Amino acid sequence: MICPRAVFITGANKGLGLEFVRQFLRLDNPPQQLFATCRDPENAVELRKLEDQNACVQVLKLDITCEADIKSAAREVESSLNNKGLNLLINNAGVTRKRQYVGNLNKEHLLEQFSTNAVGPLLVTQSLLPMLLKAAESRDTLVSCNKAAIVNISSILGSITESRSGGMYGYRPSKAALNMITKSLHEELKEKDILVTALHPGWVRTDIGGPEADMSPEESAKACLMVLSKLSKENSGRFLSYDGKMIDW
């Protein structure tokens, strides 16, 4: 059963991130503290409604490419946790610029995707690490998403082994970089009892996935939470799909 006490989610204003927030709130034991972050809280109407209706939800401003935002969000979380740890960080925010073939590359768009999909999640993780380490000290919980975990929402498009269709020079390599970051974090943090996973949420009907995608955000988030509920020390450091299967890096 998934029942982390404190959860932090990036890109929570829409798509999969917003649906993660909704589904955490529907758990039998919802988080006591749910930090739902987004770039523009004032215009995050749905998310603010959830904050108004649920005392555990705290909406924070966070552009994951902005170091000042990252530091300020981490300070607010630390103060709000009041010496308790952070159990689960979901690095969900991501960006894609679909039409990128070798003939029409745009350096700014390439860097934007690396900055958002790879560097951002790593810097967010760094800033929240002391709070994750605090949660990992707990002696009475096994390694799991209820204790201390970092979940990086990746994409099968970042798998080098599974790559078949070419192009997407910003999105694919930036998600491959996120996968490498996941593995490195796992190797660095495994002795500290922090679980680290890269998770492909499926092809989902969001702004990134488009209207033709296979799954609704509800179906995807539900499946992802099921996968997260089963994570343990044994399957940390892997690239998993929403159906629980392993994906080759």
Ligand SMILES: NC(=O)c1ccc[n+]([C@@H]2O[C@H](COP(=O)([O-])OP(=O)(O)OC[C@H]3O[C@@H](n4cnc5c(N)ncnc54)[C@H](OP(=O)(O)O)[C@@H]3O)[C@@H](O)[C@H]2O)c1
């Ligand atoms: N949908 C799919 O089929 C699919 C498949 C594989 C992986 N994924 C991954 O799933 C994750 C969620 O995407 P989604 O499908 O839910 O798409 P989405 O509806 O477009 O949501 C993307 C989220 O990321 C946020 N974001 C983008 N840049 C950001 C930044 N610099 N700082 C903070 N937040 C930022 C967006 O905020 P704004 O509203 O401010 O732009 C939005 O909340 C992404 O990592 C994506 O790569 C999606």
